[in-house]
Amino acid sequence: MRANDGTRTGGEVLVDQLVAHGVGHVFCVPGESYLAALDAFHDRNIAITVCRHESGAAIMAEAVGKLTGRPGICFVTRGPGATNASPGIHIARQDSSPMIVFVGQVAREMRDREAFQELDYGAVFGTMTKWAAEIDDAARIPELVSRAFHTAANGRPGPVVIALPEDMLTDRVAVGDAPAFEAIETWPGLTDVSRLQKLLWAAERPIVLLGGSRWSEAASAAVMRFAERFAVPVATTFRRGHLFDALHPCYAGDLGIGPNPKLLARIKAADLVVLIGGRLGEMPSQSYTLLDVPSPRQTFVHVHPGAEELGKVYRPHLAINAAPTAFAAALEGLQPPAEIRWRDGTAVAHADHLAWTEQPTTVPGAVNLGEVVTFLRHQLAADAIICNGAGNYAGWVHRFHRLRRFGTQLAPTCGSMGYGVPAAVAAKRLHPEREVVCFAGDGCFLMTGQEFATAVQYELPIIVIVVDNGMYGTIRMHQEREYPERVVATALTNPDFAAYARAFGGFGATVRTTAEFAPAFAAARASGKPAILHLAVDPEAITPTATLTGIREKSLARVGTS
Numbered sequence: 193m194r195a196n197d198g199t200r201t202g203g204e205v206l207v208d209q210l211v212a213h214g215v216g217h218v219f220c221v222p223g224e225s226y227l228a229a230l231d232a233f234h235d236r237n238i239a240i241t242v243c244r245h246e247s248g249a250a251i252m253a254e255a256v257g258k259l260t261g262r263p264g265i266c267f268v269t270r271g272p273g274a275t276n277a278s279p280g281i282h283i284a285r286q287d288s289s290p291m292i293v294f295v296g297q298v299a300r301e302m303r304d305r306e307a308f309q310e311l312d313y314g315a316v317f318g319t320m321t322k323w324a325a326e327i328d329d330a331a332r333i334p335e336l337v338s339r340a341f342h343t344a345a346n347g348r349p350g351p352v353v354i355a356l357p358e359d360m361l362t363d364r365v366a367v368g369d370a371p372a373f374e375a376i377e378t379w380p381g382l383t384d385v386s387r388l389q390k391l392l393w394a395a396e397r398p399i400v401l402l403g404g405s406r407w408s409e410a411a412s413a414a415v416m417r418f419a420e421r422f423a424v425p426v427a428t429t430f431r432r433g434h435l436f437d438a439l440h441p442c443y444a445g446d447l448g449i450g451p452n453p454k455l456l457a458r459i460k461a462a463d464l465v466v467l468i469g470g471r472l473g474e475m476p477s478q479s480y481t482l483l484d485v486p487s488p489r490q491t492f493v494h495v496h497p498g499a500e501e502l503g504k505v506y507r508p509h510l511a512i513n514a515a516p517t518a519f520a521a522a523l524e525g526l527q528p529p530a531e532i533r534w535r536d537g538t539a540v541a542h543a544d545h546l547a548w549t550e551q552p553t554t555v556p557g558a559v560n561l562g563e564v565v566t567f568l569r570h571q572l573a574a575d576a577i578i579c580n581g582a583g584n585y586a587g588w589v590h591r592f593h594r595l596r597r598f599g600t601q602l603a604p605t606c607g608s609m610g611y612g613v614p615a616a617v618a619a620k621r622l623h624p625e626r627e628v629v630c631f632a633g634d635g636c637f638l639m640t641g642q643e644f645a646t647a648v649q650y651e652l653p654i655i656v657i658v659v660d661n662g663m664y665g666t667i668r669m670h671q672e673r674e675y676p677e678r679v680v681a682t683a684l685t686n687p688d689f690a691a692y693a694r695a696f697g698g699f700g701a702t703v704r705t706t707a708e709f710a711p712a713f714a715a716a717r718a719s720g721k722p723a724i725l726h727l728a729v730d731p732e733a734i735t736p737t738a739t740l741t742g743i744r745e746k747s748l749a750r751v752g753t754s
């Protein structure tokens with residue numbers, strides 16, 4: 193119960209800061225270590241989602257950061273709660289998503305005795321976060337929480353961990369709220385823009401790559417207008433496909449794992465590469481083989497909101513420290529050359545992309561995941577949100593689904609399994625009016641599948657497509673490549689995922705042939721419940737273009753001749 197003497201508990205001050213900063217959703221697993229903060233939510237209009245595991249809560253918060261560009265918030269208890277949250281923190285780090293994790297902490301007078309579940313959060317999360325701190329004085333909550341929001345969202349966004357000693361949260365203080373935070377825009381300078389103009393005018397074969405965070409619908413639209421005016425080909429980097437309309441005439445494709453070889457060749461042959469927002473990390477750079485490190489042969493322009501990323505791996509010819517939101521607006525001021533020499537090449541690039549993604553490949557087995565994905569392409573509205581985690585199954589989703597709009601993709605660029613289900617729960621919680629479809633492998637799904645219970649609890653009719661090949665397929669593929677026929681620890685004995693869904697109170701159906709998918713999907717939709725469609729796929733279908741046996745035989749032949 194709130195007092196009326198002008199004082200508030202630390203917990204109340206904390207929750208009031210979240211209100212002040214415009215937080216609408218919080219994800220948590222409760223703990224006795226932050227009861228006073230939990231209690232303060234009772235009187236405030238913030239939606240709380242209680243989860244089944246802190247990894248789910250943290251991934252949901254990261255997904256909110258990814259979708260909205262504003263810090264996603266999660267609350268977890270000390271020790272095991274905090275360490276359970278670490279996947280989400282790591283994802284926020286690598287995916288540059290703004291997020292704040294509030295963690296309970298032992299009372300101040302017990303610190304440094306290794307009290308119950310005590311951890312040194314600065315030491316544990318220091319290298320994974322942008323900032324890890326503990327609030328010792330309730331009167332400083334407004335200051336430090338304001339800093340947490342700014343730190344998480346500014347420059348290259350990322351995670352912040354704030355530890356809350358239990359007794360601090362019950363202290364009473366008289367202190368004012370901080371004003372709402374605003375992420376700081378980083379604008380390109382006039383000389384940056386004119387130098388870019390000159391480079392574009394001098395180019396013969398330019399290409400633009402989009403990635404990273406700090407985008408918006410308006411920024412994505414501005415880049416599309418720029419692309420149109422310059423007739424320049426644009427590719428999106430690993431799991432950032434939603435930044436550009438896949439059917440835009442300038443779209444050259446998705447630069448992810450196993451991309452269109454023609455796209456790779458085009459980037460290698462380009463004389464100007466303009467990377468906006470991303471880091472071009474190990475996956476999109478094809479293990480750092482696409483551009484030379486540190487000096488790309490192509491003229492390389494790197495636009496990034498974090499100054500520390502510029503020159504970190506690649507030495508740019510032109511480094512522009514700007515957020516994509518601001519940079520995209522500045523693109524409106526650029527003038528295309530009178531004659532665009534690369535126009536025809538762009539048309540070819542888009543045709544190559546369409547050809548690569550149009551028709552599902554033929555694969556062994558009765559369920560063709562490519563056909564399932566292309567079926568959904570025509571079924572789902574353009575604003576449907578597609579979620580996935582990590583595993584070979586995702587290769588079909590990234591290749592054959594065509595993302596048309598900003599904010600329709602939730603996927604871990606850091607390849608963390610278990611991402612899809614919690615991300616889907618968060619997306620549906622934020623956007624109940626939009627359809628949310630999650631793809632998960634059999635391995636991926638059971639890492640965080642218990643959050644299906646959260647979907648049931650909050651009546652969130654997400655549709656989860658579990659692609660069951662009875663194995664950690666990606667690792668089996670690598671195993672057959674490196675150690676053919678020596679299968680260790682990659683086979684999985686799975687439950688009946690459709691029955692799992694029903695046991696939780698959701699809708700479940702098993703799909704054994706491609707033809708069974710459409711009616712199962714329609715029934716899932718019609719049920720109005722969270723749903724799992726259990727796809728029994730053939731383990732031989734290891735990628736859209738390779739079979740397990742094919743990979744094994746190829747590597748056996750290699751071993752035999754070496």
Ligand SMILES: Cc1ncc(C[n+]2csc(CCOP(=O)(O)OP(=O)(O)O)c2C)c(N)n1
Binds near residue numbers: 582584585586607610
């Ligand atoms: C949290 C986590 N643990 C382990 C890995 C290593 N890993 C990458 S893919 C993969 C197997 C994925 O299996 P599944 O979800 O069934 O998809 P499949 O490859 O079979 O399609 C593993 C274990 C990872 N990326 N993330």
Ligand SMILES: [Mg+2]
Binds near residue numbers: 635663
């Ligand atoms: Mg699998």
